[in-house]
Amino acid sequence: xxxxxxLLSYTGTDYCGWQRQKExxxxxxxxxxxxxxxxxxxxxxxxxxxGSGRTDSxxxxxxxxxxxxxxxxxxxxxxxxxxxxxVLPTSIRALDIRPVPLDFHAQRSxxxxxxxxxxxxxxxxxxxxEPLSWWIQKRLNLEAMNRALADLVGEHDFKPFQSSGARPGxxxxxxxxxxxxxxxxxxxxxxxxxxxxxxxxRIRILGTGFLKQMVRGIAGTLx
Amino acid sequence: xxxxxxLLSYTGTDYCGWQRQKExxxxxxxxxxxxxxxxxxxxxxxxxxxGSGRTDSxxxxxxxxxxxxxxxxxxxxxxxxxxxxxVLPTSIRALDIRPVPLDFHAQRSxxxxxxxxxxxxxxxxxxxxEPLSWWIQKRLNLEAMNRALADLVGEHDFKPFQSSGARPGxxxxxxxxxxxxxxxxxxxxxxxxxxxxxxxxRIRILGTGFLKQMVRGIAGTLx
Numbered sequence: 001x002x003x004x005x006x007l008l009s010y011t012g013t014d015y016c017g018w019q020r021q022k023e024x025x026x027x028x029x030x031x032x033x034x035x036x037x038x039x040x041x042x043x044x045x046x047x048x049x050x051g052s053g054r055t056d057s058x059x060x061x062x063x064x065x066x067x068x069x070x071x072x073x074x075x076x077x078x079x080x081x082x083x084x085x086x087v088l089p090t091s092i093r094a095l096d097i098r099p100v101p102l103d104f105h106a107q108r109s110x111x112x113x114x115x116x117x118x119x120x121x122x123x124x125x126x127x128x129x130e131p132l133s134w135w136i137q138k139r140l141n142l143e144a145m146n147r148a149l150a151d152l153v154g155e156h157d158f159k160p161f162q163s164s165g166a167r168p169g170x171x172x173x174x175x176x177x178x179x180x181x182x183x184x185x186x187x188x189x190x191x192x193x194x195x196x197x198x199x200x201x202r203i204r205i206l207g208t209g210f211l212k213q214m215v216r217g218i219a220g221t222l223x
Numbered sequence: 224x225x226x227x228x229x230l231l232s233y234t235g236t237d238y239c240g241w242q243r244q245k246e247x248x249x250x251x252x253x254x255x256x257x258x259x260x261x262x263x264x265x266x267x268x269x270x271x272x273x274g275s276g277r278t279d280s281x282x283x284x285x286x287x288x289x290x291x292x293x294x295x296x297x298x299x300x301x302x303x304x305x306x307x308x309x310v311l312p313t314s315i316r317a318l319d320i321r322p323v324p325l326d327f328h329a330q331r332s333x334x335x336x337x338x339x340x341x342x343x344x345x346x347x348x349x350x351x352x353e354p355l356s357w358w359i360q361k362r363l364n365l366e367a368m369n370r371a372l373a374d375l376v377g378e379h380d381f382k383p384f385q386s387s388g389a390r391p392g393x394x395x396x397x398x399x400x401x402x403x404x405x406x407x408x409x410x411x412x413x414x415x416x417x418x419x420x421x422x423x424x425r426i427r428i429l430g431t432g433f434l435k436q437m438v439r440g441i442a443g444t445l446x
Contacts, residue, residue: 011350060351085347093347124308124316127234128283128355 002074003104006049006084007096008035008064013131014091018055018064028057034092035066035084042083045072052106053113056213060132062116063095067106112176112208115215119201119223133200136223140201142180145222149178149203152218158210161217173214177206180222225297226327229272229307230319231258231287236354237314241278241287251280257315258289258307265306268295275329276336279436283355285339286318290329335399335431338438342424342446356423359446363424365403368445372401372426375441381433384440396437400429403445 008031016028020036035049051066077097084094118133120126125135152175159171184199203219231254239251243259258272274289300320307317341356343349348358375398382394407422426442 009349009351062349062351081346090348090353091350093350095345095347095349122318123304124318125313126232126285126318127314127316128232128285130313132351 001102002070003067003100003102004070004075004077004080005065005067005098005100005104005106006035006080006094008051008061008066008092009095010061010064010092011131012055012057012059012061015057017057017059018051018053031055031061031092032066034089038084038087039068041087042080043070043072043075045070047071050106052110053210056216065106065110067100067104069102110209112206113210114204114206115210116205117203117215117219119203120199121201129200140180140223142182142201145180145203148222149180149205149218152178152205158214161214161221162211163213163217165212167212171211173207173209173211175205175207177204179204224325225293226290226323226325227293227298227300227303228288228290228321228323228327228329229258229303229317231274231284231289231315232318233284233287233315234354235278235280235282235284238280240280240282241274241276254278254284254315255289257311261307261310262291264310265303266293266295266298268293270294273329275333276433279439288329288333290323290327292325333432335429336433337427337429338433339428340426340438340442342426343422344424352423363403363446365405365424368403368426371445372403372428372441375401375428381437384437384444385434386436386440390435394434396430396432396434398428398430400427402427 010031012031014028015031015034018031020030020033021027032049032051036047039049040046047068047070049066049068052064055061055064077099081094081097084097088094118129119140120129120133120135121138121140122135123137125133155172155174157171158173162171180201180203182199183202203215203222205215205218233254235254237251238254238257241254243253243256244250255272255274259270262272263269270291270293272289272291275287278284278287300322304317304320307320311317341352342363343352343356343358344361344363345358346360348356378395378397380394381396385394403424403426405422406425426445428438428441
C-alpha cells in the first residue's frame with residue numbers, strides 16, 4: 001500500500017461541494033467524485049480520496065490537501081501529478097503530489113486550516129472578480145472588523161457561529177490568526193471609481209479546525 | 224448637448240473586442256456595441272460610445288475610459304451609472320460616470336494608458352486565475368525581465384513590436400514606466416506547490432500611447 005497527499009486547487013462554481021453524493025442526473029458533480037474518477041482513469045484502480053474538509057457548494061479552494069491509498073503498485077508522484085492535470089477538468093488542478101506515511105490523514109493530521117472570504121466594495125462589481133468575491137456597495141470599516149476579529153483569536157466556544165444543521169459534538173475551536181485586510185488592484189489613475197479604491201477586502205481566519213459554516217457565520221456577522 | 228465620460232470594466236472573454244462589428248449571427252458581440260445598446264435602452268436615444276483604445280478579442284479592461292454625447296436632455300451621472308449597471312450584462316460594469324467638457328475625447332485626451340499582462344508560473348495553473356492570466360510552467364527571471372523593461376522607458380521607435388496588420392503612421396511612442404513584479408497569493412503553508420510560490424507575474428507598462436499589439440509583442444519577447 002502506498003499513500004499520497006495531493007494539494008488541490010479548484011473553483012467550486014460548478015460543483016455541489018467537496019463531498020461525493022449519490023450523483024443523480026441533472027445534479028452538479030462533486031469535487032471528490034471528479035477527483036476519484038480521474039484517479040481511477042490514471043491508475044486503473046478504485047480508491048477513495050479523503051479531503052481535509054468538506055467545502056460547500058460554490059466554495060473555491062486555493063490549496064486543499066487530500067489523501068488516497070493505492071494498492072496495485074507504487075507510483076512516481078510526478079507521474080500522478082501530470083496524470084491528474086491531463087485528466088481533470090480545468091476547474092480542478094493538482095498543484096503537488098507527495099508520498100506520505102500510511103498514518104497520514106488529510107483531516108486528522110491537519111494542524112491548521114485557513115479560510116478566506118473575499119469582498120469587493122465600490123459603486124459596482126468588477127466583472128473579473130465576480131466569481132471570486134461578494135460585492136457590497138457600502139464601504140467596510142476595516143478597523144472595526146479587525147477589532148472584532150482580534151476577539152476571536154484563542155480558544156472559544158464557537159457554537160453561535162455554527163450552522164443549524166451541524167452534527168452534535170464539541171464546539172470549542174482554536175483560532176490562531178484572524179484579520180481583515182485590503183488587497184488593492186493597481187489602476188493607473190487610482191481612486192477613479194467614485195473615490196473608492198478598487199480591490200478585495202479579505203477576511204482571513206487561520207485555525208486548528210472549524211465548525212460547519214463557522215467562517216461564513218463570522219464573515220456575515222462582521223458585515 | 225451633454226458629454227459624459229464612463230469608466231468601464233469588463234471581462235473580454237465572450238466579446239470580439241472593443242470595436243463594433245457588422246454583427247453577423249453566430250459571431251461574438253463587441254463591447255462597444257453592447258454598451259451602446261445599453262445606453263440607448265436607458266436614454267431612448269442613439270449615440271456612439273468612443274473608447275480610449277480598441278482592445279482585442281479576449282482582452283479584459285480594469286478601467287477603460289469611454290465618452291458619449293447625449294442630445295435630448297441632461298442626465299444625472301448617478302442615474303446613468305445605475306442604469307448602465309442595471310441593463311449591462313455582468314461581464315461589463317460602469318465604475319464611474321462623469322460629465323465632461325464637449326472638447327473631451329476618450330482617445331485624444333488620454334494622457335497615459337496602462338496595460339498589464341498577468342502570468343501564472345508553477346507546476347499547473349490555479350483554476351481561479353485561469354481566465355485572467357496565462358499559465359507558463361517555467362520559472363520567470365524577474366530581474367532579467369526588469370532589466371529589459373527598463374530599456375523600453377523613454378521615447379523609442381517601437382515598430383519592431385507592432386503587429387503586421389497595423390495601419391501606417393508614426394511608430395515612436397513614449398513609455399513612462401515598465402516593470403515586472405510578483406503579486407503573491409497567500410497560502411497558509413506557503414511554497415507547497417513544488418517550491419513555487421503561488422501568484423501572478425505582472426508585466427505593467429504605462430505610456431502615452433501604444434501601437435497595435437505593441438504590449439503583447441513586448442510581453443511575448445520577454446518570455
